[in-house]
Amino acid sequence: MRGRPNLYTDYRKETAIFSNLTQKFWFVLLVVFAFSLVLVASDYWILLLTTSFLIAVAAWGLNIVSGFAGQISLAHGVFVGVGTYTAAVLGGVSSSYVIGYELDMIIWLPLSGVMAGLLGLIIAPISVRLKGLNLGLVTLALVFIASHLFSNMKFITGGAGFGRKSAELVLLGFDFDNGLSVGGFILEKNQLIYLLALTICIFAGIGVKNLTRSKTGRAYSAIRDGDIAAEAIGINLFKFKSSAFALSSFYAGITGALMFSVSGGVEPGVFNLLYSITFIAIVIIGGGGTVLGPLFGALFFSLLPGAIQTLLHTFELAGQELSLSLGQIERIIFGLFIIFFIILEPRGLWGVWFRLRNYFKAWPFSY
């Protein structure tokens, strides 16, 4: 059957992670490329890519609950926050005003995911009671309640305006601060975090892909497309909505645990409404309900500052006095893209990619 990639001879092949050789080839190539970037990319881009891989994990999480299972959650940033503070308490250094246990990453990384997942499980029953917009509004309330708690639980978070140091990156006794020399090549802390984030991102991505081809994933889609109908065909709404929330929060927690280790500290004011909305926007810009979409969205969102700065340098505007700061330009472009994608391409970047791919597949014919 060589040369006929769209011919499936059994169901197992159709639902495989990579349904044909081309996909496998590109996946391996991209992974190798991403890993080798650590040797060539500058510190600035390494940092941006690290953030985008981590954000992609959280965005996948939101995609599970909103894109696949169709449950609107405006509180994704809260789960990221829970992950962050679990990691910071377990893996951080204690000081006069915050607690910290300086545990190993192998303990705090999974646990911060689990803690966020547990909170997700607690929230999940609400989604059985409330649907659609009302669910979104409840989670919105949750964002405000949680950010109030974050700013007031000073022994955990350091309090509003002060913050605390995030978890120490010590994996199985190896401290990331020391760097690692491999065959005469020295990997510094940032590069090590990059490799870690990339690895986690790959596993998370394969996890999501696996989810879509499992019974659970199909149940999620059924719930999204009509939850009364799903219940009628024997899907336990409570069970699957709970698992969707738990899984989504687990992803968010993992992201949260590592996200702020890059910058070294975290201030509770970060986890505001805009932070949660950012994730929704990333999923929408990338393309909700798809496996690759959130990754596209995360790359787009995190690489945007870099792209803007490169553009400013090319047009030699960087030194000039601009009326808007870099962060403000970013936010304006981000806001415009949210509007643009919702109106013109609801399938997001994934939809753009899908059309491009199909265009070139059939080229020079129109279909």
Add this chain to the structure above:
Amino acid sequence: MIIFLQATAEGLALGAVYSLVAIGFVLIYKAMDVLSFAQPALAVVGAAFISALAVDRGIPFWIAFIIGVLLTAILSLVIERTFLRPMVGEPVFSVAILTIGIDILLRTVLDNWIGLNPRYLGDPFPSIGNFGSVNIGGVVLKYLEISAFFTAVIVIILLSIFFKKSKYGVAMRATSYDQEAALAQGIDVGKIFALVWFIAGLLASFAGFFITGGFNTLTQLSFISALRALPAVVIGGLDSIPGAVVGSLIIGLTQGYVAYYQINLESLVGFSLGSGFSFVAPYLIMFIILLIKPDGLFGTEEVERV
């Protein structure tokens, strides 16, 4: 007792301001099935226009006020025309996110304009003084709070007359009941959408003037105050104007009482509720009420079919 009255008065004034934004929310939701997160930003836009005209340009306050309110309403109209008209009939949630995009745009531009220092809004009654207040039996009432309350009452009365008596008001009610049937009756639904957004813009800018906290200054935090109209709408039910007013009063009073009685409340529950709890209390109430009554206190229950 005086503390109680003081808290009630401040709560009512706050509630009145919220109700202006909240009615805008409800009007838009009823007419278009759109929950517009851009409404709080529009309130601040209104305040910003007034401040820019009255203080920066030195135009007499009342002229600046009228121009500012009209400009905001026109901006609101433009937003509807450019961004929301193509989205008619799309899922509620994606439109809501779209309005968040608009909110991010407006907010970024405004934050840049407001800067770090508070912006002064101008003085409606130079002879009395902006920060002035009267003392009625120990209860201190700021003039701005009193005027906020009465403005809201007058606006609500005018609106209800408009809906009952005028041709366009009736057309708006018909549209909100059933868009297609209204269209079949010869109502220009597009014009109604425009009108709804215009009115919502007017209301938002009225609220924007008062939302600045009784000190008549605009800061980057004013958005967060204005957003508290959202729990008010949700409590009352997204599609009920009386609900929006009641919800706003509940939220306003809660905020007032919590601000004054937080210490008593803390001794009652036995742990510290944290600073600024009065700002979170509205969301807590919204959280609880939504769990008990998913469609709000006055909202129509949604019937779902497979």
